[in-house]
Amino acid sequence: MTPARRRVTIVAVAAGLALFMEPRVLRPAGPVQLSAQQVPVFRGGTSTVAVAASVRRGNNVVLNLNAADFALTDNGVPQKVDAVAIETLSIDVSLFLDTSGSTAGKLDDMKADMQEIVKLLRPGDRIQLLTIGDSVYQSVPWVEAGSKLDLSFGAVGGISLIHDALMFALLHRVDTGRRHLIVGMTDRQDCGSVIPSTLLFDLAGRSESVMHLVDYSGGGGRVNYRVRQCTPRASRTGESRIVDAAERTGGELHRQSRIARAFKTIFDDFRQSYVLRYTPTGVDKRGWHPIVVTVPGIKDATIRARQGYYSD
Numbered sequence: 001m002t003p004a005r006r007r008v009t010i011v012a013v014a015a016g017l018a019l020f021m022e023p024r025v026l027r028p029a030g031p032v033q034l035s036a037q038q039v040p041v042f043r044g045g046t047s048t049v050a051v052a053a054s055v056r057r058g059n060n061v062v063l064n065l066n067a068a069d070f071a072l073t074d075n076g077v078p079q080k081v082d083a084v085a086i087e088t089l090s091i092d093v094s095l096f097l098d099t100s101g102s103t104a105g106k107l108d109d110m111k112a113d114m115q116e117i118v119k120l121l122r123p124g125d126r127i128q129l130l131t132i133g134d135s136v137y138q139s140v141p142w143v144e145a146g147s148k149l150d151l152s153f154g155a156v157g158g159i160s161l162i163h164d165a166l167m168f169a170l171l172h173r174v175d176t177g178r179r180h181l182i183v184g185m186t187d188r189q190d191c192g193s194v195i196p197s198t199l200l201f202d203l204a205g206r207s208e209s210v211m212h213l214v215d216y217s218g219g220g221g222r223v224n225y226r227v228r229q230c231t232p233r234a235s236r237t238g239e240s241r242i243v244d245a246a247e248r249t250g251g252e253l254h255r256q257s258r259i260a261r262a263f264k265t266i267f268d269d270f271r272q273s274y275v276l277r278y279t280p281t282g283v284d285k286r287g288w289h290p291i292v293v294t295v296p297g298i299k300d301a302t303i304r305a306r307q308g309y310y311s312d
Contacts, residue, residue, distance in 0.1 A: 048082070049074075049280060052179075052210060052250055053293050053305035054273040061272045062301060070276055071294045075283040083277045089179050090124035091270070092142070094169040094209075095263075098186035098216065099131040099153060100160035106216070110185070111151045113259035120260075120267055121145035132161045136168055162186050162242065163193035163200050170200075170207040181270050182211040182251075185259050188239040197241035204245035205288065206310050210270060212251035213243060214262040250306035276305075286311055 051072070055062040067081040095117065097110050114129065121127060122145055129140035131153050139153045166184055174180045190197070204211065243253045256262035276293065283289065290308040295301045 047279065048277050049309065051276045051278075051291060051293065051305055052270075052273045053276055053303055054250070054269050055295055055298070056269075056302045056304075057298065057300060061269070062295070062298060063272075065274060065295065067276075069295055069297055070274075071296050072276060072278060073292045074278075074280050074289050076290070077282045079278045079280065081276050081278050084274050086272060087179070087275050088271075089177060090126075091121075091267075092172065092174065092178055092180045093121065093125065093127040093267075094130065094172055094180065094182045095127060096130045096165045096169060096182070096184040096186065097259075098160065098162060098165075098184070099133065100162075100189075100191075110259060113263075114149055114151055116260040117263050118145065118147065118149060120264055130165050130169060132159070132165050134159065136161055136165045159192040160190055161193045162188060162190040163195040163197060166211065166242070166245070167195045167200055167203060170203050170209055170211065172209065174208045179270075180209040181267070182209050182249075183214065183263055183266055184211065184246075185214045185216040185262075186242075187216060188213070188242045190239075190242075197245070201241050201245045201248065204248040205308060207249065209249060210251050210306070211246045211249045212266045213246050213253045214259065214266075215253060215255045216259065248307045250304055252304060280311075 053070070055065060063086075065084060067084045070081045070084060072079045072081055095114070097114075099107065099110075118127060125145040126142050127140070127145070128138060128142045129149070129151075131137050131139045133153075137153070139151070140149050143149070162184075166182070169182045169184070172180055246252060254262050254266065256265070280289070288308055288310055291306065293303050293305040295303060
């Protein structure tokens with residue numbers, strides 16, 4: 001195995017205990033290790049909370065909004081939005097391609113679209129590519145915008161470690177002055193993951209990342225892959241829980257026939273999203289804080305924002 005395909009298997013028991021006993025010490029097993037200082041935790045608590053919010057009217061982004069245009073509640077309590085900005089920060093992109101047997105017929109399309117996706121990045125942006133086989137692989141480690149990608153990966157049928165791959169992406173530590181976008185191209189039919197969907201959902205509420213999913217499956221092209229049997233196979237509830245996890249971060253499920261087209265829609269929207277900042281007042285400082293963001297002056301606006309945060 002080449003260094004570019006480092007194995008990043010996640011151990012469920014260790015990760016689960018770490019998450020529920022101490023959110024700041026989650027670690028994946030194997031060559032890729034996260035220290036306690038590297039584990040991502042949503043930056044909310046007694047100080048300022050930052051919440052990304054996308055505001056659209058139809059297919060168009062609503063521009064030129066200010067703090068007074070937004071209404072925000074934290075635990076049901078109205079809060080004063082102190083500042084609003086569309087931030088031009090560099091972006092870390094974690095792209096997950098479901099290379100299981102159910103998507104193997106589109107593998108050539110995936111690779112062609114990957115080269116197009118890299119062209120959409122701007123100077124200062126970075127991207128990593130995660131794929132799945134017997135484990136979760138970092139097929140392309142973090143590279144800068146404009147880099148040529150080595151896409152010499154294949155598909156493995158019968159096993160689909162979707163939960164594990166998305167969990168690894170959510171564990172990425174976001175450096176100060178950067179934002180993190182996760183885009184998962186998958187049919188959401190997990191089989192063989194050690195990470196249950198409930199744990200994935202919980203971490204989504206603790207991560208700073210915004211995660212989008214693209215419904216991607218089917219045939220087309222040449223199918224030639226190794227088959228491996230797996231258990232357990234996730235239920236339909238598990239499939240919907242993956243979507244719930246994405247929505248918890250402020251993302252959603254998209255339906256597109258080509259990866260590059262879907263990514264452009266997601267990436268453009270992410271770049272033009274507002275960042276709202278407020279200092280929580282009148283609410284319990286600990287536990288889960290549900291957030292609701294609205295724009296009262298625009299009745300037909302579609303607002304997408306993270307659904308809340310944990311405060312320790």
